[in-house]
Amino acid sequence: MVETQLRHRGIQDERVLQVMREIPREEFVRPEAQVFAYQDDPVPIGFRQTISQPYMTALMAEVLELKGTETVLEVGTGSGYAAAVLGALAAEVITIELIPALADFARENLTRTGRHRNVLVIGGDGSLGYPPRAPYDAISVAAAAPEIPAALLSQLREPGRLVIPVGPTDDQELRVVFKTGGNLDSRIATLCRFVPLRGSQH
Numbered sequence: 001m002v003e004t005q006l007r008h009r010g011i012q013d014e015r016v017l018q019v020m021r022e023i024p025r026e027e028f029v030r031p032e033a034q035v036f037a038y039q040d041d042p043v044p045i046g047f048r049q050t051i052s053q054p055y056m057t058a059l060m061a062e063v064l065e066l067k068g069t070e071t072v073l074e075v076g077t078g079s080g081y082a083a084a085v086l087g088a089l090a091a092e093v094i095t096i097e098l099i100p101a102l103a104d105f106a107r108e109n110l111t112r113t114g115r116h117r118n119v120l121v122i123g124g125d126g127s128l129g130y131p132p133r134a135p136y137d138a139i140s141v142a143a144a145a146p147e148i149p150a151a152l153l154s155q156l157r158e159p160g161r162l163v164i165p166v167g168p169t170d171d172q173e174l175r176v177v178f179k180t181g182g183n184l185d186s187r188i189a190t191l192c193r194f195v196p197l198r199g200s201q202h
């Protein structure tokens with residue numbers, strides 16, 4: 001997976017590649033889906049949600065340029081896999097999941113793999129961010145929104161980075177936003193297709 005799906009497609013950050021080599025992705029899917037854990041696609045995790053394609057998780061982690069000191073907010077915990085990856089690259093991760101049963105699934109997966117120590121799973125609506133621990137050095141949104149929720153931009157530290165799929169169902173661009181000196185700059189990292197962000201901001 002690391003060589004053919006990630007490095008071959010341009011993921012260069014050696015820390016990202018190493019972490020994705022180490023974290024057992026099969027521990028973050030349902031037992032009946034374990035044979036699909038390393039395939040080059042999203043994999044269903046129940047409740048019509050998916051664990052993202054490995055390349056997408058790698059790209060989102062890479063564009064955040066984490067050094068190991070950051071507090072990261074993730075919106076859309078799902079299986080907990082991306083949270084585990086971010087946790088290995090940053091100081092701590094707060095991750096929010098709207099579906100309570102998936103928050104429980106992620107907590108179990110993180111604990112079983114020993115990745116829970118610096119990853120806090122919160123049940124709730126991440127379209128509002130998570131004010132108690134703001135501001136965040138980096139924010140990763142794993143569900144697609146028609147536009148970037150204002151609450152997330154306001155909870156981003158300066159300097160800070162946010163990555164989010166933006167656009168209609170089935171046709172989004174993965175946007176990387178840099179917040180610095182009172183300005184927001186953004187670039188498009190790739191085209192993508194994520195499940196929709198729900199909650200009160202949308």
Ligand code: SAH
Binds near residue numbers: 050052057076082099
């Ligand atoms: N990062 C996950 C993939 C997440 S899929 C992984 O590595 O497995 C997107 C997730 O976002 C789904 O679990 C969905 O329930 C959740 N979601 C959608 N809208 C949300 C919201 N407003 N707040 C929190 N989670 C949300």
